[in-house]
Amino acid sequence: xxxxxxxxxxxxxxxxxxxHHHPIPIERIxxxxxxxxxxxAYVDGKxxxxxxxxxxENTYQAAxxxxxxxxxxxxxxxxxxxxxxxxxxxxxxxxxxxxxxxLEMPLDTEIIIAVGAGTLxxxxxxxxxxxxxxxxxxxxxPSVDGFTSMGAPLIxxxxxxxxxxxxxxxxxxxxxxxxxxxxxxxxxxxxxxxAKFTSLADWKFGHLVMGEPYCPLVAAITREALDSCxxxxxxxxxxxxxxxxxxxxxxxxxxVAMLIFGQSHPASGGEHHLSHYxxxxxLKRKRPAVLHGAKVGVSTVLLAEVYKGQFLPLLSESAxxxxxxxxxxxxxxxxxxxxxxxxxxxxxxxxxxxxTGGDITPEQxxxxxxxxxxxxxxxxxxxxxxTALKFMNVAVESSxxxxx
Numbered sequence: 092x093x094x095x096x097x098x099x100x101x102x103x104x105x106x107x108x109x110x111h112h113h114p115i116p117i118e119r120i121x122x123x124x125x126x127x128x129x130x131x132a133y134v135d136g137k138x139x140x141x142x143x144x145x146x147x148e149n150t151y152q153a154a155x156x157x158x159x160x161x162x163x164x165x166x167x168x169x170x171x172x173x174x175x176x177x178x179x180x181x182x183x184x185x186x187x188x189x190x191x192x193x194l195e196m197p198l199d200t201e202i203i204i205a206v207g208a209g210t211l212x213x214x215x216x217x218x219x220x221x222x223x224x225x226x227x228x229x230x231x232x233p234s235v236d237g238f239t240s241m242g243a244p245l246i247x248x249x250x251x252x253x254x255x256x257x258x259x260x261x262x263x264x265x266x267x268x269x270x271x272x273x274x275x276x277x278x279x280x281x282x283x284x285x286a287k288f289t290s291l292a293d294w295k296f297g298h299l300v301m302g303e304p305y306c307p308l309v310a311a312i313t314r315e316a317l318d319s320c321x322x323x324x325x326x327x328x329x330x331x332x333x334x335x336x337x338x339x340x341x342x343x344x345x346x347v348a349m350l351i352f353g354q355s356h357p358a359s360g361g362e363h364h365l366s367h368y369x370x371x372x373x374l375k376r377k378r379p380a381v382l383h384g385a386k387v388g389v390s391t392v393l394l395a396e397v398y399k400g401q402f403l404p405l406l407s408e409s410a411x412x413x414x415x416x417x418x419x420x421x422x423x424x425x426x427x428x429x430x431x432x433x434x435x436x437x438x439x440x441x442x443x444x445x446x447t448g449g450d451i452t453p454e455q456x457x458x459x460x461x462x463x464x465x466x467x468x469x470x471x472x473x474x475x476x477x478t479a480l481k482f483m484n485v486a487v488e489s490s491x492x493x494x495x
Contacts, residue, residue: 092120092340096347099312103351108306113353117239119261120343122336127158130204130227130263131165139201143170145192145215147182150207150231154268158206158229170197174214179379184213185246192218200224205259208276209235209383213243216256228259232272233280233339235383236358238262239346249374251367258350262343269335275382277330278449280338282388284345285440286362287317289394292430293360293478299423301477303356312348313357316341321443328447361471361480365390368470369458381456388449389456394480396437397467402479403431431479 096115103112121129134142142162146155151173159169172195174188182188192214196203203226205215212228219226220243228238237244243256291310298305320327320341326334348357355363366386373380406419406428419427441451450456453463471481 092122092343095120095344099347099351102308106306106308108308110304110306111353112306112351115347115350116258116260117262117347117350119263121262122264122266122339122343124266126263126265127154127161127229130158130229130261131161131167133261133263134162134167134202134227135165137202139167141168141170141197141199142202142204143172143196143200143218144204144206145172145174145211145218146206147174147176147211150211153271154229154231154265155206158204170195170200172196174211179377181380182207182210183246183380184210184217184244186248188214189217189245193221196222202227204229206231208232209237212238212259213245216241216243216258217245217254220256225260226257228262228264230262230264230339231268232276233269233335233342234272234276234283235280236283236342236345236349239343240349240355242349242355246374251370251374253355264339264343266332266335266339269339270330270332274330274448275385277327277335277338278444278447279382279384279388280342281320281324281327281384281447282386282391282444282449283384284317284320284338284341285443286360286387286391287313287345287358288434288440289362289391289398290356290358290360291317292398292434293476293480294356295430296427296479296482297356297477299427300419300482303477304352304354305356306352309348309352309357312351313345316344316348324443324446356476359474360394360476361478362387362390362394364470364473364476364478364480365394365466367473368466369453369456369462371473372462372465378457385450385456388444389451389453389458392437392440392444392451393453393463395434395440397483398431398434398479399436402483403428405483406431 144155172192174182176182203215205212206229215226241258242253244253297303323337327338345358349355444451471484
């Protein structure tokens with residue numbers, strides 16, 4: 092991916108979708124083995140001499156310790172912020188963790204290095220923005236597509252809210268570290284990519300029905316990343332070098348696509364809204380966290396079932412339902428039906444998730460039928476985005492929701 096950013100920016104300049112394409116602030120993406128010496132050389136080349144590594148106990152042992160030694164050998168002063176877990180032994184991006192990271196950051200800090208998965212990147216992203224300092228991404232597991240994005244989901248006053256923060260200036264992903272990550276985190280990363288089947292459909296739907304901004308180039312980038320994972324699911328399941336490289340590249344591509352577009356539409360549709368609804372319920376009940384990718388993998392299967400079993404039949408009745416005629420027109424109904432017909436079957440998605448070791452039902456995540464039903468009728472309110480899930484709740488005289 093050495094020239095990936097430059098190639099994308101060239102493509103963006105030729106795109107005629109009419110939307111503003113945001114510049115990508117990432118200067119370097121390096122994926123390979125033994126890349127931490129290159130990271131140290133990059134930091135030294137930027138003239139930074141004082142760095143803070145934000146990690147937890149696990150990611151420090153997995154990568155932070157060796158990275159800090161390499162940086163010290165290069166003449167860079169290192170401070171550590173090892174984020175403490177909560178009462179459920181989860182590291183979360185809440186006020187306590189954010190304050191800890193800020194308090195442990197010396198005044199002479201010049202660069203922040205996030206060593207970990209999604210949550211630690213969110214903490215580093217927050218500190219980067221508040222301290223007006225650049226940060227570098229060092230993923231330790233291919234578990235989420237948020238490494239290169241600007242969005243930071245933070246838990247503030249017990250509520251998870253996404254804030255627009257800073258993107259990293261560079262990404263250094265060591266394949267030997269990623270290959271050694273827990274298999275459940277690999278499955279979560281695959282689940283996060285699988286969610287693009289429904290998010291891309293919902294994005295196009297919102298554009299056709301409500302005129303929400305849409306970019307075919309960004310959609311194509313996201314779809315290419317998704318297809319690469321599906322095609323190499325066996326290698327990803329085996330966690331061999333090829334599979335892990337394809338997965339981390341896809342996750343980075345998805346994040347970069349969001350950077351270009353300036354919003355999360357390409358990667359986050361109704362399936363993410365269901366996941367957020369479940370997560371908010373878990374927070375209220377003080378239940379242990381479930382990996383983001385695990386939740387959206389399950390919610391993608393659920394939503395594929397809903398869209399194929401309930402939404403498509405509704406579309407076929409749109410000509411005779413006045414409430415739907417007020418939202419849809421005959422010209423775009425056929426195109427919308429085609430978009431959702433192309434989503435794979437729930438059975439196909441289940442097989443892919445099962446192959447990678449991921450969960451496939453809400454029950455496996457500790458989510459009962461009552462919470463599923465509540466999320467199907469309430470998750471659409473969490474984001475100002477017109478998905479098919481929202482359409483089924485607000486644009487039909489009688490909501491069709493029955494637990495599938």
